[in-house]
Amino acid sequence: MQVALKVPAIQRLMVHLNSNRRHRKTCLWFCVQNYEKLPKQLRMGLTNMFLFSISRNDLRWIHEELLEIPEAVWERVCLLFKQHKSHPGNEHSFLYWSAEPARFYLNYDELELPPEDAGVEAASHRKEDDSDDDET
Numbered sequence: 694m695q696v697a698l699k700v701p702a703i704q705r706l707m708v709h710l711n712s713n714r715r716h717r718k719t720c721l722w723f724c725v726q727n728y729e730k731l732p733k734q735l736r737m738g739l740t741n742m743f744l745f746s747i748s749r750n751d752l753r754w755i756h757e758e759l760l761e762i763p764e765a766v767w768e769r770v771c772l773l774f775k776q777h778k779s780h781p782g783n784e785h786s787f788l789y790w791s792a793e794p795a796r797f798y799l800n801y802d803e804l805e806l807p808p809e810d811a812g813v814e815a816a817s818h819r820k821e822d823d824s825d826d827d828e829t
Contacts, residue, residue, distance in 0.1 A: 744788040
């Protein structure tokens, strides 16, 4: 995938599809090993991202290019992710980012982002958990 995106004609087509995906009712998925290897024009159009194992350098790029949160909050999110993955049985865990609205999930548990850098806490916001509370 990454090699094909270096071909100018393919890159132009992918940028066009990425820029007009809503009009064409299209969803594009890019599966890449290195964030920075994805052409910048495509990176800037990302609206969701699954992160499994990622380098420190790629984490820095993601924060600089896509995220509108303080660096201290992003570092806390990354630390929580790293700590979670270090436990046995969590090797395949992921961090999910959604741009609209800006949210982070550790697997399927939403991470509550504080207004500033007061810290980040994992909180379960699964729909089934919320519906259980309503039935009492």
